Amino acid sequence: MSWNHDGTGQPQMIGIEYLDGLYSYAVVLTRNHADAEDLVQETYTRAIKAMQKLRAGSNIKGWLFTILKNIWFNQLRKRRNTPQLIEIEAGDGIADKIVEPSKNSHDLYVSKLEAAQVRAAIQELPVEFREVILLREYEDLSYQEIASVLHCPVGTVMSRLGRARAKLRAALSETLKKTDSPSVRDTK
Amino acid sequence: MKGCGDYGANIELLLDKELSGRELEEFRVHLEECDICRAELSAGEELSAQTTHCLRYLTHGYASSMRTLANHALVGGEE
Numbered sequence: 001m002s003w004n005h006d007g008t009g010q011p012q013m014i015g016i017e018y019l020d021g022l023y024s025y026a027v028v029l030t031r032n033h034a035d036a037e038d039l040v041q042e043t044y045t046r047a048i049k050a051m052q053k054l055r056a057g058s059n060i061k062g063w064l065f066t067i068l069k070n071i072w073f074n075q076l077r078k079r080r081n082t083p084q085l086i087e088i089e090a091g092d093g094i095a096d097k098i099v100e101p102s103k104n105s106h107d108l109y110v111s112k113l114e115a116a117q118v119r120a121a122i123q124e125l126p127v128e129f130r131e132v133i134l135l136r137e138y139e140d141l142s143y144q145e146i147a148s149v150l151h152c153p154v155g156t157v158m159s160r161l162g163r164a165r166a167k168l169r170a171a172l173s174e175t176l177k178k179t180d181s182p183s184v185r186d187t188k
Numbered sequence: 189m190k191g192c193g194d195y196g197a198n199i200e201l202l203l204d205k206e207l208s209g210r211e212l213e214e215f216r217v218h219l220e221e222c223d224i225c226r227a228e229l230s231a232g233e234e235l236s237a238q239t240t241h242c243l244r245y246l247t248h249g250y251a252s253s254m255r256t257l258a259n260h261a262l263v264g265g266e267e
Contacts (some may be wrong), residue, residue, distance in 0.1 A: 024243055028243075115242060118239065118241075118242045119242045122239065134243055136204060137236055137239045137240045137243060138240055138244065142204075142205075142206070143204065158200075161200065162200060165235060168235060168239065169231075169235060172235070172238075
C-alpha cells in the first residue's frame with residue numbers, strides 16, 4: 001500500500017485506511033477511549049479541509065500522524081493541567097483476544113497474564129516513550145518519519161526508543177518473576 | 189541494548205531496519221560469531237513481537253465502525 005498521494009481519486013477518501021493506526025496513536029497519547037475518538041475525528045476533519053492542497057507524492061500517513069500529534073499537543077497546552085489518566089478497562093477483552101484456543105487452562109491463564117502485563121507496562125511508560133514505541137513497533141515508521149511526526153531530531157527518537165525498551169524490559173522482568181512464583185506455576 | 193560492547197548499538201538498528209549496506213553485512217558476520225549479541229537480538233525480537241501484539245488490540249473494532257461512518261459522511265450515504 002502506497003502512503004503517497006498520487007493525485008488521483010477523490011481527495012476526501014484518501015487516508016481512511018489509517019484510521020486504525022491513528023486511533024491507536026490517539027489512545028497511546030490520551031489513555032482514554034472517548035478522548036482518542038474525539039482526537040481522531042478532529043484530525044480527520046482538519047485533514048479533509050486541507051487535503052485539496054496536498055501535492056502528488058505527499059506522505060499522507062506521516063502528515064495525518066503529525067496533524068493528530070499537533071492537535072493533541074495544543075489541547076494539552078490549553079488545558080494547562082495534567083490530563084486525567086484513566087485506565088483502559090480490562091473488561092474490553094483485549095487480554096482474552098490474544099489467547100490461543102488450543103492451550104490448556106494453565107497456559108491460557110499464563111498467556112492472559114503475560115498479555116496484560118505487557119499492556120500494563122506500555123501504559124505506565126511516560127507519554128513520549130509510549131509514542132515512539134507505537135510509531136515504531138505498530139506503525140513501522142522509520143526513525144526519520146517518527147522524527148518528522150514528533151518534530152524532534154532522529155537522535156532523540158533513537159534515544160527515546162532505547163530508553164522505552166529498557167523500561168519495558170525492566171518492568172516485564174519484574175512481573176515475570178512474580179508470574180513464575182510457585183503459586184502461579186501450580187495453578188493447574 | 190548492550191550486546192558484547194562492540195556492536196551493542198547495532199542490535200536496535202537491525203531490529204528497526206535502520207542498518208544497510210556494509211554496516212549490515214559486517215553486523216551479520218559478527219552475529220554468527222557472537223552469542224551475546226545473538227541472545228540480545230533474540231530478546232529484542234521477542235519484546236518487539238509482544239509489544240506489537242498488545243498494541244494491535246488497542247483498536248478492537250474501532251476502525252471498521254469508523255470507516256462505515258466516514259464513508260457515509262463523505263459520499264453522502266452511498267457505499
